[in-house]
Structure formats: structure tokens, C-alpha cells
Amino acid sequence: MQQPTYHSISENPKFHELVRGRSIFAWTLSILMLAVYQGFILLVAYDKEFLAQPLFPGSTTTVGIPIGLGVIVFAFLVTGIYVARANGRYDALTRELVQEITK
Amino acid sequence: MTFKRAIASLALALTASAVSISPSFAEAVSGAVEKQSLNIEAIVMFLGFVGLTLVITWQAARRTKSASDFYAAGGGITGLQNGLAIAGDYMSAASFLGISGLVFASGFDGLIYSVGWLVGWPIVLFLIAERLRNLGKYTFADVASFRLDQTWIRILSSIGTFTVVALYLIAQMVGAGKLIQLLFGLEYLHAVVIVGALMIIYVAFGGMKATTWVQIIKACLLLFGATVIALLVLIKFNFNPEELFASATKIHPKGVSIMGPGNLVKDPISAISLGLALMFGTAGLPHILMRFFTVADAKAARKSVFFATGFIGYFYILTFIIGFGAITLLMNDPTFFKEGKVAVANLLGGTNMAAINLAKATGGSLLYGFISAVAFATILAVVAGLTLAAASAVSHDLYASVIAHGRASERSEVTISKISAVAIGILAIYLGYMFEKINVAFMVGLAFAVAASVNFPVLLMTVFWRGTTTFGAVVGGLLGLVTSVAGVILSDEVWVKTLGNPAPLKFFGYGIIDNPALYSMAIAFGGIWLFSIIDRTSRANKEREAFEPQFVRSETGIGASAAHVH
Numbered sequence: 001m002q003q004p005t006y007h008s009i010s011e012n013p014k015f016h017e018l019v020r021g022r023s024i025f026a027w028t029l030s031i032l033m034l035a036v037y038q039g040f041i042l043l044v045a046y047d048k049e050f051l052a053q054p055l056f057p058g059s060t061t062t063v064g065i066p067i068g069l070g071v072i073v074f075a076f077l078v079t080g081i082y083v084a085r086a087n088g089r090y091d092a093l094t095r096e097l098v099q100e101i102t103k
Numbered sequence: 104m105t106f107k108r109a110i111a112s113l114a115l116a117l118t119a120s121a122v123s124i125s126p127s128f129a130e131a132v133s134g135a136v137e138k139q140s141l142n143i144e145a146i147v148m149f150l151g152f153v154g155l156t157l158v159i160t161w162q163a164a165r166r167t168k169s170a171s172d173f174y175a176a177g178g179g180i181t182g183l184q185n186g187l188a189i190a191g192d193y194m195s196a197a198s199f200l201g202i203s204g205l206v207f208a209s210g211f212d213g214l215i216y217s218v219g220w221l222v223g224w225p226i227v228l229f230l231i232a233e234r235l236r237n238l239g240k241y242t243f244a245d246v247a248s249f250r251l252d253q254t255w256i257r258i259l260s261s262i263g264t265f266t267v268v269a270l271y272l273i274a275q276m277v278g279a280g281k282l283i284q285l286l287f288g289l290e291y292l293h294a295v296v297i298v299g300a301l302m303i304i305y306v307a308f309g310g311m312k313a314t315t316w317v318q319i320i321k322a323c324l325l326l327f328g329a330t331v332i333a334l335l336v337l338i339k340f341n342f343n344p345e346e347l348f349a350s351a352t353k354i355h356p357k358g359v360s361i362m363g364p365g366n367l368v369k370d371p372i373s374a375i376s377l378g379l380a381l382m383f384g385t386a387g388l389p390h391i392l393m394r395f396f397t398v399a400d401a402k403a404a405r406k407s408v409f410f411a412t413g414f415i416g417y418f419y420i421l422t423f424i425i426g427f428g429a430i431t432l433l434m435n436d437p438t439f440f441k442e443g444k445v446a447v448a449n450l451l452g453g454t455n456m457a458a459i460n461l462a463k464a465t466g467g468s469l470l471y472g473f474i475s476a477v478a479f480a481t482i483l484a485v486v487a488g489l490t491l492a493a494a495s496a497v498s499h500d501l502y503a504s505v506i507a508h509g510r511a512s513e514r515s516e517v518t519i520s521k522i523s524a525v526a527i528g529i530l531a532i533y534l535g536y537m538f539e540k541i542n543v544a545f546m547v548g549l550a551f552a553v554a555a556s557v558n559f560p561v562l563l564m565t566v567f568w569r570g571t572t573t574f575g576a577v578v579g580g581l582l583g584l585v586t587s588v589a590g591v592i593l594s595d596e597v598w599v600k601t602l603g604n605p606a607p608l609k610f611f612g613y614g615i616i617d618n619p620a621l622y623s624m625a626i627a628f629g630g631i632w633l634f635s636i637i638d639r640t641s642r643a644n645k646e647r648e649a650f651e652p653q654f655v656r657s658e659t660g661i662g663a664s665a666a667h668v669h
Binding site for chain 1: 211214215217218219221222224225226228229230233344345348349352359360362363364367370371374375378382401402405406408409412413416419420423651652654655656658659660661
């Protein structure tokens with residue numbers, strides 16, 4: 001069996017589909033995470049009063065608590081979303097690619 | 104002696120500036136602590152932990168034969184196990200005691216810190232984890248030098264590794280000494296020697312296998328202990344956070360202001376800069392990056408980050424509850440305060456002991472002993488991981504590649520690594536003793552800034568940008584190193600308050616921000632780009648051509664080391 005060259009792989013349309021899809025997905029999620037976090041930090045820096053107001057009338061719990069905890073939960077959720085898609089769809093695509101080039 | 108004192112006062116003053124965190128957090132582990140009476144429960148449980156980990160080390164040593172066993176645990180760690188180990192590396196005693204102490208002192212501000220420390224993980228997953236696994240073998244320098252000059256890139260990566268490890272290791276050793284002095288009633292020097300000796304045994308004999316399992320056991324113990332304290336707190340408030348918060352604001356001297364942001368974040372630019380350091384520093388910590396080589400493939404590497412993020416996030420939510428629990432349950436009991444005077448600063452052992460004191464208040468001396476032992480175990484596990492990362496840089500990067508030019512035998516490489524682990528351990532004991540008074544939080548903040556400004560940019564640019572050349576990576580990386588360290592020294596806190604200069608430095612009418620990451624990262628990335636595009640040598644052209652095979656392998660794992668070993 002002829003060993004496939006890296007060049008032939010990078011010319012393969014499946015490879016393009018895989019790389020393009022996954023990098024758009026990964027960079028979108030990265031920017032989303034960065035925006036959510038820096039948004040939270042800017043809120044802390046610029047609008048302390050917003051975060052310190054009661055969540056509902058008369059409560060001690062402030063708006064900031066669910067927002068802060070929400071960023072933590074958000075970080076966990078986006079990693080979950082990425083792993084589900086990468087370990088499913090993108091890994092399947094990688095397997096197809098490997099099969100195709102080693103045929 | 105005067106030198107030591109000078110270093111100590113410099114470090115103290117550096118603190119708030121470097122990471123712009125509240126003084127209460129910084130002061131806690133760094134101030135003088137009083138030695139406590141012997142804590143029998145804690146010592147018994149700690150000896151149990153040490154006994155168990157030594158058995159594991161002995162078994163790991165018997166099964167550690169190849170270099171792959173030593174550096175990467177033979178690649179046989181599962182995603183879940185690695186996730187726990189990564190979480191263990193990250194949930195240091197500083198974050199457990201420090202964040203719960205910060206919540207105890209200022210409430211909501213503690214949450215801001217936790218959030219910052221967590222959000223780096225998705226970035227590690229999306230951009231780094233699987234590519235690292237696909238391209239590297241034992242150290243992140245394998246990845247950075249994949250298509251670039253072995254000698255120069257490995258020297259640069261080693262400098263980055265040593266700087267980050269040294270800063271982090273000193274912080275952990277000093278924290279360990281203080282904590283043990285406080286919890287177990289041992290002398291500071293004895294405590295530091297015990298930690299150093301145990302970490303040498305784990306790393307030199309058991310390599311990555313032992314280091315990983317020590318980390319996994321400790322992570323489970325810490326998660327269990329923190330869960331128990333949080334549950335004991337919540338039971339008292341009918342599992343209703345509103346009741347907990349209401350009771351805390353009634354008793355805390357700062358009242359309802361603990362429910363909103365306080366003084367942690369001074370100005371938006373500093374805040375963004377600190378955020379960048381925390382977020383991207385995580386992706387440049389050598390002992391964390393090494394963990395991605397212990398799993399079988401890219402799939403397991405991704406899973407490990409998913410589990411790690413879950414465990415760390417859960418743990419930070421627990422520390423938040425623990426901090427508030429400490430407010431309500433400790434502040435109505437004067438016996439937890441010096442001379443019975445209830446005030447944040449009067450808490451026995453300092454504010455960083457909030458979680459430990461709360462364990463006593465909720466679970467008696469048994470839980471107190473357990474949490475103390477876990478805190479000690481935590482430090483032990485983290486320093487072992489750091490030592491292994493530095494020892495690997497010495498043997499795999501400097502000895503095998505730079506000195507022996509790849510002609511070293513696997514056996515001699517592992518021997519060099521073991522010798523290095525012993526030497527690094529002894530050095531760590533010495534530094535821990537030397538820098539007894541240094542500020543722990545400052546050192547950790549600086550470590551993150553350097554990791555974000557040297558290791559991370561070099562790694563990201565070589566993996567993603569075809570144009571990166573050796574010249575560009577080395578010059579840009581060194582610029583990042585110099586600016587991140589200089590940025591801390593030139594900040595107001597150090598320049599004015601420590602070095603005694605009359606006025607803060609101003610450039611074009613603007614002062615210098617507290618954390619350098621915002622500009623030191625920009626200079627590192629800009630430097631790599633600029634010095635790469637002006638590099639017109641034939642070597643640079645070859646390096647650009649070599650991007651294609653690297654790219655295929657990093658995206659697909661085709662040809663990845665150990666991935667096809669069955």
C-alpha cells in the first residue's frame with residue numbers, strides 16, 4: 001500500500017470540509033466565551049449598581065449572583081456542546097477521510 | 104537576613120499591583136501565622152494519605168519502564184481520569200482557601216475571581232487540547248518545535264517553563280509551609296522539607312503515573328470535603344440560598360454591600376487585562392499542558408477538558424457557598440476570632456482559614472482534621488505536577504534535543520529526568536525557605552501573566568499560522584517574557600511604593616496598568632508576526648513549507664505519536 005502524502009490529504013475535499021467546519025465552530029465558541037466573560041467584567045467595572053440590585057423586590061439575592069454563576073455554567077455548557085459535536089460529527093468525518101486515503 | 108527581608112517587603116508591595124486583587128486575599132497566606140497546637144486527627148488522616156500515595160508510587164515505579172511511561176503515564180489515562188487530574192492541578196490550596204477566604208471577607212468579589220479562573224478552560228478546549236495531543240509527545244515544546252528549529256524553540260520553551268514553574272512552585276511551597284505550621288503545629292522549615300521530600304519521591308520514582316494518581320485521589324478528597332461542608336451549611340438554611348444570603352448580610356460588617364461588586368476591580372482596563380491573563384494563562388501552564396499527552400487520542404483529550412471544566416466549576420460554586428457559610432456560622436461565634444473580637448481581620452489564622460474554621464464549626468474536629476489533611480495533600484499533589492513539568496523540560500527538551508541532538512537513549516533521558524526531579528525538589532525546598540515572607544497570590548498572578556505572554560502565543564502562532572518562523576517565535580516569545588516581567592515592576596504599586604520613586608511612571612500622560620497581560624500579550628503576538636514576516640532566510644522558507652504536514656496532523660491526528668500503538 002502506498003503511504004498517502006500529507007499533500008494529498010490537504011488537497012482532499014473532506015479535509016477541507018472538516019477543517020473549515022471545525023475551525024468556524026471553535027472560533028465562534030471562543031469569541032462567544034470571550035465576549036460573555038469580558039461583558040461580565042465590564043459590567044463589574046462600569047455598572048456595579050446594576051449587579052448589586054435585588055433580583056426581585058425585597059430579596060437579598062442580587063442580580064449579580066445568577067449572572068456570575070451563569071458565566072460558570074455557560075463555560076461548562078459550551079465545552080459540552082463542542083465535545084459532543086467534535087467527538088461525534090467531526091471525528092466521523094476524520095474517520096471517513098482516513099478510510100478514503102488509505103484505500 | 105536583610106536581603107531576605109528586602110525581598111519579602113518587595114514582594115508584599117508587588118502583590119496588589121500584579122493581580123489587582125483585594126489585600127485581604129493577598130495578606131492571608133503571606134502574613135505571619137501563629138503555630139498551632141498539634142492537630143492529631145489531621146496528622147492521622149494525612150499519614151493515611153501519604154501511606155496510600157506511597158503504595159501507588161511504588162506500584163507505578165514497578166510499571167514505569169519506558170520514557171512514555173515516565174512522561175505520559177504510557178498514554179493510558181482515560182478522559183475522566185485526566186479530567187480529575189487536571190481539575191486537581193487547578194484546584195490548588197490557594198484557590199480553595201483563597202477564594203473561600205475572599206468570599207468570607209468581601210462576598211461577591213470572590214465570585215468574580217472564580218469566574219476568571221474558569222473561563223480559560225473552554226479556550227484550552229477549542230484551540231489547544233486536541234492539537235496538542237495530535238502534535239506532541241511529552242512536552243508542549245514538542246508541539247512548538249514540530250516544524251521549527253529544535254534547539255532554539257526548546258531553549259525558549261524551557262525558559263518559559265522554568266519561569267512559570269519557579270513562580271508557581273515558590274508560591275505553593277511557601278503556602279504549604281504556612282498552612283502546615285498553622286494546621287499541624289510543625290515548624291515552617293520542617294513542613295517545607297516534608298513537602299519537598301514527598302514530591303521528590305512521587306516524581307523521581309513514580310513519574311507521571313504516580314503524579315496523576317496522587318492528583319486524582321486528592322481531587323476526589325477535596326471535592327468530597329468541600330461538598331460535605333457546603334451541604335452542612337445549606338442544611339442550616341433549608342437549602343434556600345436566599346436565607347443564607349439574608350443571614351450573612353445581617354451579620355457581616357459590610358452589610359448588603361457584600362452582595363455586589365466591591366473593590367476587586369479598580370478600572371475597566373486593568374480588569375480586562377487581568378481577565379486576559381487568567382483566561383489565556385491557563386492555556387500556557389506547562390504542568391497542565393503536559394496532561395494532554397497522558398491520554399490515548401484527541402477524543403479523550405477533549406473529554407478531559409469537559410470533565411475538568413465541570414469539576415472546577417462545581418468546586419468554585421462550593422467555595423462560594425462555603426465563604427457565605429463562614430460569614431453566617433463563624434461571625435456569631437467569638438471563639439473563632441482573636442481575643443473573641445468578631446471582625447473579618449481577626450479570624451483565627453487569617454481570612455484564608457475561613458474554610459478550615461468553618462469545617463470545625465460544622466463538622467467538629469473530625470471534619471476539621473479531614474479538611475486540614477486534604478489541604479496539605481492538595482499542595483503536595485500540585486508541587487509534584489510542577490516538578491515533573493520542569494524535570495521533563497530539563498531532560499526531554501534541553502538534554503535530549505539541545506545537548507544530545509536527539510541521540511540520547513530513552514534510558515539516559517529518563518535517568519536525567521529523575522536526577523532533575525531530585526535537584527528541582529531540593530531547590531524548591533531552599534527557595535521555599537528563602538522566600539518565607541513572599542506573597543503567594545502575587546507569585547501566582549505573575550506566573551499566569553508570563554504563561555499568557557510567552558508559552559501561549561508561541562504555541563498558538565506555530566500551530567495556527569503558516570508564516571511563523573523560528574526567528575519570529577523566539578524574538579516574540581522573549582519580548583513577551585521581558586514585557587510581562589517588566590510591566591509588573593514598572594506598575595505604580597512596585598515603582599512608587601516599593602522602589603520609592605516619587606511619582607508614578609507616565610507615558611504620554613497615561614499611567615501603567617496593574618496587570619501587564621493586555622500589552623505584553625499584544626507585544627508577544629505582534630513580535631512573532633513582525634519578526635516572522637521579515638525573516639527571509641532559506642530556513643524560514645522551509646519552515647513555512649513544513650506547515651502543511653503539521654496542519655494535516657494537528658487537525659486529523661494522522662501520524663500522531665502513540666495514537667496508533669495497540
